[in-house]
Amino acid sequence: MPMSPTNPPLLTRKELDAQLGGAARAWLDEALAEAEHSAAHQDTEQPGGPYAAPSWELRYAAAGRYCGLEHADSVRALLLIEARAALPALTRLYEQGTAAERHAVLLTLHRLDLGPTALPLVEDALRTNDTRLVAAAVGPYGAAHLDPHNWRHAILKCLFTGVPVDAVDGLARRARGDAELARMLGDFAAERIAAGRSVPTDLTRVLELTTPGAAAPTEES
Amino acid sequence: MRIFDPHIHMTSRTTDDYQAMYDAGVRALVEPSFWLGQPRTSPASFFDYFDALLGWEPFRAAQYGIAHHCTLALNPKEANDPRCVPVLDALPRYLVKDSVVAVGEIGYDSMTPAEDTALAAQLQLAADHELPALVHTPHRDKLAGLHRTLDVIRESHLSPERVLLDHLNETTVKDALDSGCWAGFSIYPDTKMDEDRMIAILRIHGTERILVNSAADWGRSDPLKTRKVGDAMLAAGFGDDDVDQVLWRNPVAFYGQSGRLQLGVAAPDPLHEGNSILRGGE
Numbered sequence: 170m171p172m173s174p175t176n177p178p179l180l181t182r183k184e185l186d187a188q189l190g191g192a193a194r195a196w197l198d199e200a201l202a203e204a205e206h207s208a209a210h211q212d213t214e215q216p217g218g219p220y221a222a223p224s225w226e227l228r229y230a231a232a233g234r235y236c237g238l239e240h241a242d243s244v245r246a247l248l249l250i251e252a253r254a255a256l257p258a259l260t261r262l263y264e265q266g267t268a269a270e271r272h273a274v275l276l277t278l279h280r281l282d283l284g285p286t287a288l289p290l291v292e293d294a295l296r297t298n299d300t301r302l303v304a305a306a307v308g309p310y311g312a313a314h315l316d317p318h319n320w321r322h323a324i325l326k327c328l329f330t331g332v333p334v335d336a337v338d339g340l341a342r343r344a345r346g347d348a349e350l351a352r353m354l355g356d357f358a359a360e361r362i363a364a365g366r367s368v369p370t371d372l373t374r375v376l377e378l379t380t381p382g383a384a385a386p387t388e389e390s
Numbered sequence: 391m392r393i394f395d396p397h398i399h400m401t402s403r404t405t406d407d408y409q410a411m412y413d414a415g416v417r418a419l420v421e422p423s424f425w426l427g428q429p430r431t432s433p434a435s436f437f438d439y440f441d442a443l444l445g446w447e448p449f450r451a452a453q454y455g456i457a458h459h460c461t462l463a464l465n466p467k468e469a470n471d472p473r474c475v476p477v478l479d480a481l482p483r484y485l486v487k488d489s490v491v492a493v494g495e496i497g498y499d500s501m502t503p504a505e506d507t508a509l510a511a512q513l514q515l516a517a518d519h520e521l522p523a524l525v526h527t528p529h530r531d532k533l534a535g536l537h538r539t540l541d542v543i544r545e546s547h548l549s550p551e552r553v554l555l556d557h558l559n560e561t562t563v564k565d566a567l568d569s570g571c572w573a574g575f576s577i578y579p580d581t582k583m584d585e586d587r588m589i590a591i592l593r594i595h596g597t598e599r600i601l602v603n604s605a606a607d608w609g610r611s612d613p614l615k616t617r618k619v620g621d622a623m624l625a626a627g628f629g630d631d632d633v634d635q636v637l638w639r640n641p642v643a644f645y646g647q648s649g650r651l652q653l654g655v656a657a658p659d660p661l662h663e664g665n666s667i668l669r670g671g672e
């Protein structure tokens with residue numbers, strides 16, 4: 170997983186097939202077939218014992234070693250989608266996952282049919298200080314489902330931890346006319362100035378976006 | 391001098407330590423899971439610890455330009471506590487993680503039947519997951535402990551070149567090396583081994599299959615002991631290549647058997663004000 174706390178675009182199956190070598194492609198085929206099988210038998214097949222994992226979940230963990238670490242997010246996202254991962258499996262993969270595995274869960278939530286039910290995972294990520302997880306938590310799923318209070322705190326968290334606000338999905342749309350966010354940003358700026366410290370340029374940028382008549386973004390993210 | 395500390399417990403150390411280690415030449419380390427000083431009471435406590443070794447701790451290390459890997463296991467001491475033993479059933483799920491480069495620390499503490507069972511079971515887990523094993527040798531009754539450890543390894547499916555025997559000293563080094571295992575030495579401020587004794591061992595036994603670590607943890611210990619051994623080696627007339635073999639190439643060769651070492655770590659972020667290790671509130 171890249172250390173940079175922004176989220177590079179995920180590759181489609183087609184794009185991956187074009188980039189992977191033969192052995193990796195074969196591994197991916199098998200992994201996706203296992204995930205699909207698991208999706209088809211979701212009600213009937215339970216893993217045995219409290220700690221047992223379906224085979225596709227073990228593949229989820231190993232994806233980077235077979236398909237390249239640079240493709241791990243893309244492969245994991247495909248597995249989640251192919252398995253039509255439901256909340257219990259997602260929660261298990263997130264809670265028992267490495268930072269990289271959690272990252273891939275967060276990046277994929279908006280592509281699964283979950284409604285707001287996966288918000289606890291996003292809220293967990295926002296409580297961490299791992300900038301990669303914070304950046305992934307403010308992606309499309311967080312933008313769609315975080316309530317105003319938690320969303321504003323997520324913005325502040327980005328500013329505090331140095332996550333570029335470019336990682337925040339739908340920033341302009343959600344910030345526009347948000348007087349409470351403007352107040353919080355103003356207070357934060359005042360605190361920095363009182364301490365003799367500089368105000369992050371991203372803060373100024375978000376503050377400008379909060380004005381009610383702020384120009385509509387040319388490209389709604 | 392590039393340094394790989396093959397055994398250090400960073401969850402117990404500060405960011406000052408990370409900075410000092412980087413400045414001393416440490417670019418990679420392995421953090422074995424072990425006893426926390428305070429006994430655990432349930433598998434869940436292990437899971438939180440494993441998660442830290444797979445999540446937060448590598449993140450901290452990367453901010454100081456150090457590649458962080460770990461070894462996971464039920465440690466010998468807690469193998470005796472029935473409340474903790476079920477963690478063995480959950481290990482397969484964790485041993486598939488990218489940054490897990492061995493099963494460990496396993497081995498003997500008091501040489502009980504429960505420790506026999508946990509050691510044999512975890513050597514098998516290592517074989518099943520194509521991972522090497524980091525085997526701690528006991529502090530008390532060390533030579534007898536080493537022999538019993540070697541017996542269990544011989545009965546396992548893991549070949550000796552995939553085993554690192556750790557915390558060795560003058561009385562155990564010969565048998566350890568003769569077994570075909572790798573030999574690890576923990577250099578402590580006042581127990582186990584010191585730099586001068588380490589030099590004497592290197593003079594007698596050479597630099598092959600020998601690893602040196604700080605084993606720094608929550609007790610009195612020094613995360614810069616690896617560097618101090620390197621300096622002592624040079625002062626004693628060893629060459630740069632000998633130092634590089636002991637402090638870098640040997641640990642890379644041993645843990646590299648996992649196929650999972652990732653030694654290229656991005657240079658530390660220029661995040662200063664925003665550095666989230668500053669608690670995200672400064």
Ligand SMILES: [Zn+2]
Nearest residue numbers: 422424495605
């Ligand atoms: Zn240790």
